[in-house]
């Protein structure tokens with residue numbers, strides 16, 4: 001039986017998971033591919049760290065030695081930061097190898113270039129692990145987009161933020177206490193900025209945009225907000241009317257442009273993400289024929305992420321061109337900024353409120369449910385600069401009583 005030779009760049013959580021899965025699932029891989037998959041080499045940074053790697057695998061800290069291996073078919077990249085990962089992958093693509101990456105930061109910045117280079121070199125790029133870990137989002141989109149037109153995608157794409165929000169609500173504890181808990185459980189890094197300020201979810205959202213719509217919004221026009229300003233008190237107030245805070249990434253095709261946001265919003269029990277708790281991720285894809293499909297599962301971790309990489313391994317070995325990964329068919333929704341919907345507004349002064357903002361109910365001191373468009377709220381914010389507002393998503397079944405119940409002095 002002929003052999004597919006794989007090199008793994010990085011031997012951390014993901015790299016080791018991929019290595020172990022190639023050993024543990026070698027029969028399945030051989031059966032599907034008709035060839036034996038062998039890890040030929042592993043690139044690491046710190047050569048003094050003890051690792052559980054078989055003697056016959058070539059382990060090096062020098063990338064050039066990997067590039068010069070006599071046979072190399074697939075390179076799995078599982079290191080951190082944009083560089084040197086991008087340069088390494090460009091080199092291996094030029095050598096004619098398929099590549100698979102888990103590195104969302106690098107891929108959000110350079111994915112397009114890598115896909116173009118891969119096409120020129122007739123190799124494939126797998127990047128399933130860059131979005132929502134073990135959940136096969138890219139594969140599902142690839143399948144759906146053959147005929148369906150995607151209109152909208154929403155996702156809980158950062159397990160750390162979702163874990164912190166869940167802890168804050170369930171244990172009525174502060175953001176800081178919940179972050180510490182996430183760090184103790186190994187869900188958050190010592191520097192949690194990427195997760196809690198929404199950068200990680202932002203990168204994943206941009207990757208999804210490329211896949212679903214073939215374009216990305218201007219990065220600096222994307223509303224990106226993390227979860228650091230949500231308090232457990234505000235959560236409790238929202239809970240009184242059956243709402244939970246979730247950190248949701250959203251992509252909407254409005255025709256001449258794709259609009260994206262990554263921010264905390266409120267969802268009621270009808271929303272598909274209401275029950276997505278802890279470190280779980282979820283993605284809902286809305287498309288014209290099938291309607292809404294929701295995928296939920298582990299967004300990170302050694303074996304869930306290895307699962308995504310191994311599925312890509314099969315995919316790149318079976319497909320001859322990366323073209324198949326850059327599908328784009330979409331369907332248009334109207335401008336969402338003009339849509340009248342429910343919002344939770346904090347710090348609102350009701351007697352100063354313009355008539356186009358419909359006050360529905362006061363649910364806490366200075367905290368109102370209102371009905372308005374996003375444009376209306378932007379306008380209000382210019383007059384009442386201290387307000388903060390959160391979208392209430394989905395089918396909001398209000399427990400709200402009549403407008404008359406609002407006391408406007």
Ligand SMILES: NC(=O)c1ccc[n+]([C@@H]2O[C@H](COP(=O)([O-])OP(=O)(O)OC[C@H]3O[C@@H](n4cnc5c(N)ncnc54)[C@H](OP(=O)(O)O)[C@@H]3O)[C@@H](O)[C@H]2O)c1
Nearest residue numbers: 010011012013014044045046078079080102103300301305
């Ligand atoms: N962890 C997850 O669940 C998960 C899920 C999806 C995607 N990802 C992405 O996958 C990538 C890897 O994540 P991870 O959690 O496995 O990270 P990790 O545990 O920190 O491991 C990173 C590995 O990369 C190696 N490395 C770093 N810089 C290197 C360099 N310049 N040259 C060679 N090796 C280098 C490190 O080598 P040493 O061991 O020698 O220090 C380490 O083995 C990241 O981009 C991450 O965003 C992670």
